[in-house]
Amino acid sequence: MNRGLTWFNRVSLVLGFGFLYLPILLLIIFSFNESKLVTVWGGFSTKWYGALLENQGLLDAAWVTFRVAFVSSTVATVLGLVAGLMLSRFGAFRGRVLFSGMIYAPLVMPEVITGLSLLLMFVAISFDRGFVTVTIAHITFSMCYVAVVVQSRLISFDRSIEEAAMDLGCPPGRTFLLITLPVIMPAIVSGWLLSFTLSLDDLVIASFTTGPGATTLPMKIYSQVRLGVTPEINAVSTILVGVVAMGVLVASVLAKRDEARRAQDERLAAAAP
Amino acid sequence: MAEPQSNRVAYVSGRTATQGRVSGLHARFMLFAPYRWFHGLLTRTGLSSRTLVILVPYLWLLLFFLAPFLIVLKISFAEVLIARPPYSSLFEMVDGTYLQLRLSLENYLLLLEDDLYWKAYLSSIRIAGISTVITLLVGYPIAYAMARAPRQWRLTLLMAVILPFWTSFLIRVYAWIGILKKEGLLNLFLMKIGLIEQPLTVLNTDIAVFIGIVYSYLPFMVLPLYANLEKMDQSLLEAASDLGCKPLKAFWKITLPLSIPGIIAGCFLVFIPAVGEFVIPDLLGGSDTLMIGKTLWAEFFNNRDWPLSSAVAVLLLLLLIVPIMIFQRVQQNQGGAG
Numbered sequence: 135m136n137r138g139l140t141w142f143n144r145v146s147l148v149l150g151f152g153f154l155y156l157p158i159l160l161l162i163i164f165s166f167n168e169s170k171l172v173t174v175w176g177g178f179s180t181k182w183y184g185a186l187l188e189n190q191g192l193l194d195a196a197w198v199t200f201r202v203a204f205v206s207s208t209v210a211t212v213l214g215l216v217a218g219l220m221l222s223r224f225g226a227f228r229g230r231v232l233f234s235g236m237i238y239a240p241l242v243m244p245e246v247i248t249g250l251s252l253l254l255m256f257v258a259i260s261f262d263r264g265f266v267t268v269t270i271a272h273i274t275f276s277m278c279y280v281a282v283v284v285q286s287r288l289i290s291f292d293r294s295i296e297e298a299a300m301d302l303g304c305p306p307g308r309t310f311l312l313i314t315l316p317v318i319m320p321a322i323v324s325g326w327l328l329s330f331t332l333s334l335d336d337l338v339i340a341s342f343t344t345g346p347g348a349t350t351l352p353m354k355i356y357s358q359v360r361l362g363v364t365p366e367i368n369a370v371s372t373i374l375v376g377v378v379a380m381g382v383l384v385a386s387v388l389a390k391r392d393e394a395r396r397a398q399d400e401r402l403a404a405a406a407p
Numbered sequence: 408m409a410e411p412q413s414n415r416v417a418y419v420s421g422r423t424a425t426q427g428r429v430s431g432l433h434a435r436f437m438l439f440a441p442y443r444w445f446h447g448l449l450t451r452t453g454l455s456s457r458t459l460v461i462l463v464p465y466l467w468l469l470l471f472f473l474a475p476f477l478i479v480l481k482i483s484f485a486e487v488l489i490a491r492p493p494y495s496s497l498f499e500m501v502d503g504t505y506l507q508l509r510l511s512l513e514n515y516l517l518l519l520e521d522d523l524y525w526k527a528y529l530s531s532i533r534i535a536g537i538s539t540v541i542t543l544l545v546g547y548p549i550a551y552a553m554a555r556a557p558r559q560w561r562l563t564l565l566m567a568v569i570l571p572f573w574t575s576f577l578i579r580v581y582a583w584i585g586i587l588k589k590e591g592l593l594n595l596f597l598m599k600i601g602l603i604e605q606p607l608t609v610l611n612t613d614i615a616v617f618i619g620i621v622y623s624y625l626p627f628m629v630l631p632l633y634a635n636l637e638k639m640d641q642s643l644l645e646a647a648s649d650l651g652c653k654p655l656k657a658f659w660k661i662t663l664p665l666s667i668p669g670i671i672a673g674c675f676l677v678f679i680p681a682v683g684e685f686v687i688p689d690l691l692g693g694s695d696t697l698m699i700g701k702t703l704w705a706e707f708f709n710n711r712d713w714p715l716s717s718a719v720a721v722l723l724l725l726l727l728i729v730p731i732m733i734f735q736r737v738q739q740n741q742g743g744a745g
Contacts (some may be wrong), residue, residue: 139556146549146552220461274468371575
């Protein structure tokens with residue numbers, strides 16, 4: 135579809151993206167507000183960011199959240215990669231229907247159910263709740279996202295180059311490391327990033343599965359938000375939004391450069407006698 | 408011919424070196440009892456290392472996704488106790504001779520009798536349904552315009568739709584509190600331009616919940632719609648216009664029917680999670696906004712009634728199982744066909 139945009143198309147794009155971005159922009163703007171009243175502009179100030187540095191509870195929660203996100207996204211990426219390979223490469227294995235069901239269900243499962251069920255299981259096996267249980271919970275739903283991302287990349291992947299490598303005598307393990315892995319690398323990276331942000335973001339599942347000493351940042355934000363809007367929370371939010379936006383932008387720029395380099399390599403290879 | 412030859416030699420020696428390293432590692436690890444035991448177990452059971460690799464994610468999901476559901480089911484038949492853990496055991500040894508199974512249907516009876524729960528279920532479906540329709544109405548024009556945009560813009564537009572999805576859900580919902588509250592930015596703006604004289608009450612009503620759900624789930628609607636509309640065969644519309652069909656009619660007769668798979672996927676992706684939503688009704692909705700996710704949370708955290716909240720979860724799952732199954736079927740078909 136490429137026939138130019140009508141005025142209706144332009145209006146829907148402007149309104150749609152305005153709707154998506156205006157609330158976040160307002161939140162960021164008011165984090166630099168001098169006044170304590172969130173809706174009255176009292177001049178530019180960064181004092182709320184300074185106040186954050188003195189809020190030990192918030193800093194502790196941020197550190198816990200960061201550790202949970204890092205560990206869970208790394209483990210989830212490994213498990214999700216294997217699961218994605220299983221779904222797209224291993225054909226029919228015993229229990230495949232159950233497996234793919236368990237991969238897709240967490241994507242749409244209400245968080246309250248996932249959180250409650252994991253908590254009840256940790257209680258049933260009398261496992262102490264805290265950092266480890268939150269991490270396990272996050273690995274469980276993140277790996278499903280990674281598996282889906284990896285699987286969709288593998289489906290669009292030209293298998294003939296793998297076969298060519300094996301025809302030339304490359305053993306399967308090496309073929310995987312030298313051919314398959316580099317090709318699906320962008321999917322693995324975006325799977326890791328997705329897991330990281332999902333973990334950074336999760337309130338409901340963490341609230342169910344956490345224990346003493348493992349309060350995460352979303353839980354802290356939530357308990358303060360219930361008391362009302364404060365510029366301090368706007369400042370934390372701005373930092374979080376900034377970190378995530380930077381990460382995503384850097385990743386997409388890197389992916390684009392990688393793509394461009396590969397296209398150039400292919401052109402060179404085609405041009406070579 | 409010299410070059411391929413030397414390549415092959417390098418390759419062969421490379422392989423032997425790797426294999427040598429691996430078997431050396433294996434020999435060294437065999438000194439440790441746990442590794443020896445594990446290796447013995449593998450050879451005895453005839454499991455290859457490949458099977459083992461498969462088993463890890465499989466077992467993980469069985470243990471941390473499927474097993475917890477069975478436990479929820481089990482506890483939903485228990486009775487609430489003031490103890491740790493706060494529920495009764497289903498199995499009891501009687502006189503040390505036989506095992507007695509005691510199922511309590513009390514939780515389910517309570518859910519059926521107390522109309523609070525019925526209302527919460529129905530209200531969740533109503534709120535999620537209305538929000539899904541609004542999301543479709545808002546999302547369709549956006550996806551349509553994106554698919555018609557010049558090719559070099561499309562990737563940027565796609566990125567711009569995905570980016571808010573990466574930023575924190577909680578923060579995006581929180582951002583609306585400052586906008587919608589009585590002395591918030593929306594009322595300030597509307598009064599300044601003279602549209603209203605008294606501030607509107609939007610926060611803590613169902614309308615705020617609709618806005619929150621539409622805003623949070625809009626990318627889930629736009630992405631499948633865009634994927635569908637972008638692939639649409641342009642020549643069909645050209646043929647229609649050649650035959651004298653007006654653009655609006657062509658849209659109704661061709662574009663809309665062809666985009667139904669995208670509409671279905673988008674609606675499921677919005678509706679299913681919206682039914683069990685907790686954060687949005689809790690922060691934006693009022694005390695009279697009933698949603699089952701909120702009820703479950705309250706039963707669990709405020710009333711500490713674990714068996715009852717398990718029963719709520721089981722019924723919520725039963726409610727969602729049909730849409731989830733359909734969604735999975737669609738998802739698998741797309742995976743297989745793509």
